Amino acid sequence: xxxxxxxxxxxxxxHLKNDIIRFGVDEISYNTFYREFINQNxxxxxxxxxxxxxxxxxxxxxxxxxxxxxxFAYLKDKIKDCLVPVTNCMDKSVSVExxxxxxxxxxxxxxxxxxxxxxxxxxxxxxxxxxAYLRNYEFYNVPKHFFSDWLNEFLTENHQxxxxxxxxxxxxxxxxPFHVDVFGSFSWSANIYGCKKWILLPPGEELKLLDQYxxxxxxxxxxxxxxxxxxxxxxxxxxxxxxxVPSGWYHQVFNITDxxxxxxxWFNAANLKYIWNNISSNLRKVVIEINDFRRSHNFNExxxxxxxxxxxxxxxxFLEILCxxxxxxxxxxxKQGNSNIKNIQCPSSNMFYINDFHIYYDLENIDTxxxxxxxxxxxxxxxxxxxxxxxFINRINQYTSQINRNVPYL
Numbered sequence: 001x002x003x004x005x006x007x008x009x010x011x012x013x014x015h016l017k018n019d020i021i022r023f024g025v026d027e028i029s030y031n032t033f034y035r036e037f038i039n040q041n042x043x044x045x046x047x048x049x050x051x052x053x054x055x056x057x058x059x060x061x062x063x064x065x066x067x068x069x070x071x072f073a074y075l076k077d078k079i080k081d082c083l084v085p086v087t088n089c090m091d092k093s094v095s096v097e098x099x100x101x102x103x104x105x106x107x108x109x110x111x112x113x114x115x116x117x118x119x120x121x122x123x124x125x126x127x128x129x130x131x132a133y134l135r136n137y138e139f140y141n142v143p144k145h146f147f148s149d150w151l152n153e154f155l156t157e158n159h160q161x162x163x164x165x166x167x168x169x170x171x172x173x174x175x176x177p178f179h180v181d182v183f184g185s186f187s188w189s190a191n192i193y194g195c196k197k198w199i200l201l202p203p204g205e206e207l208k209l210l211d212q213y214x215x216x217x218x219x220x221x222x223x224x225x226x227x228x229x230x231x232x233x234x235x236x237x238x239x240x241x242x243x244x245v246p247s248g249w250y251h252q253v254f255n256i257t258d259x260x261x262x263x264x265x266w267f268n269a270a271n272l273k274y275i276w277n278n279i280s281s282n283l284r285k286v287v288i289e290i291n292d293f294r295r296s297h298n299f300n301e302x303x304x305x306x307x308x309x310x311x312x313x314x315x316x317x318f319l320e321i322l323c324x325x326x327x328x329x330x331x332x333x334x335k336q337g338n339s340n341i342k343n344i345q346c347p348s349s350n351m352f353y354i355n356d357f358h359i360y361y362d363l364e365n366i367d368t369x370x371x372x373x374x375x376x377x378x379x380x381x382x383x384x385x386x387x388x389x390x391x392f393i394n395r396i397n398q399y400t401s402q403i404n405r406n407v408p409y410l
Contacts, residue, residue, distance in 0.1 A: 019233070021044060021045070024048050025051075026048075033046075037244060038145075038244070038268075039270045041246040041271070043235075043243065044244050045235060045244075046145060050140065050262075055262075058139075059071055059139075059193070068193070068239075072104050079100060081100050081101045083098070083100070084098060084128050086124060086126070087123070089122045089123070107168075123169070124173040125168040126165070126169070129161065129164065131164045132156075142264070146188050148268040148362075149264065152266055163185070167260070167263060169259060170255070171259075172254075177218045177252070178216060178218060178219055178252045180206075182265055182312055183311070184248055184274050184278040185271070186246060186247055186268075187244075187263060188264050189242065190242040191238065191242075191261050193260040194256070194259030195239070195255075196237045196253055197256050198235040198243060198245075199225075199251060199253075201230065201231065201233075201249065201250045205232065222234070236256070269366070270365075275318070279311065279318055280378075283315065286306045286310065300378070300381065300382050319388060322369065323388065325366065326395070326396060332359055333359060333399050334399070363396050370392055370393050371393060373385075
């Protein structure tokens with residue numbers, strides 16, 4: 001078990017923040033990573049991340065130190081045949097479902113022949129909810145650096161579609177379109193096999209790529225970025241490495257070799273304000289789009305429905321997640337009698353402990369965002385949303401005001 005403590009961390013040299021640097025998984029603590037990368041919204045690569053994962057030993061055949069291959073036979077034996085989502089990388093608008101066995105059979109044959117004419121060369125298996133499909137199959141572990149995952153903590157507990165994915169695909173696929181992650185969330189991606197090329201732009205740099213219609217390109221090339229004086233970073237992510245992609249960093253990914261990876265999207269206390277700002281901004285766009293119907297009796301409800309479809313998360317759903325996390329953190333305080341909170345089992349993982357500072361930090365950020373939300377005109381006009389915010393603001397303040405506040409913050 002690892003005790004998580006945000007109070008004690010090492011400050012990195014400022015010059016290191018001008019690049020995307022690599023750390024061994026045991027070379028940087030949770031404390032330091034949270035403060036210097038997650039809280040600062042700066043990317044990093046962590047090496048030796050999957051050495052002890054089941055999938056690193058069973059999904060891969062190691063002929064020798066230099067020769068490794070995908071263990072297709074094991075994948076077929078371990079994972080029952082099922083429909084999986086694939087994207088045609090020659091036409092990214094085409095996404096279909098195919099049988100898993102058919103997909104890996106064609107992939108294996110294409111590796112043996114390396115015949116570029118084969119359709120399978122252009123098919124990329126992505127956004128596959130394998131962990132949800134096989135709940136008891138522990139083929140990987142969430143690295144300690146990414147344990148504070150409110151989104152998947154809520155979704156898995158409530159048996160909803162989560163944001164935990166497996167990606168698989170042949171070499172030269174898939175130039176994942178230039179994009180920012182869903183909701184403006186964080187993401188981490190760990191390579192089980194192969195090498196990927198990432199191009200990442202710090203927040204705001206993408207604005208230099210807007211065309212006359214205020215649209216961003218679907219794909220980017222380094223030559224264009226250089227000529228446009230755009231700041232960007234290139235990362236070649238190797239096997240057994242995880243990359244942390246912060247909120248608002250537009251990026252594009254290309255499979256240099258055959259690849260298999262595990263990916264999570266998530267948010268927590270550190271990017272909570274950013275997520276709320278994105279929701280609020282997208283809601284304003286919806287309100288403008290359907291402003292002609294403002295006088296209808298269910299205008300607010302219609303805005304929420306459209307926001308859910310367009311953005312994937314509306315205010316009511318976001319608020320539900322905040323209240324869920326708040327209740328869990330408040331339960332930890334109550335469980336300990338509001339005193340000497342030490343070594344509490346983390347609610348999202350049985351591998352880690354959560355300490356008093358972490359609980360305070362989570363609740364303080366929820367409280368701050370809730371207080372921001374009640375200033376929003378839309379929330380203020382919806383009594384159900386407004387009253388729920390007020391209820392949890394009061395609950396948080398009731399508990400936290402009773403405790404010694406001499407707790408340092410990030």
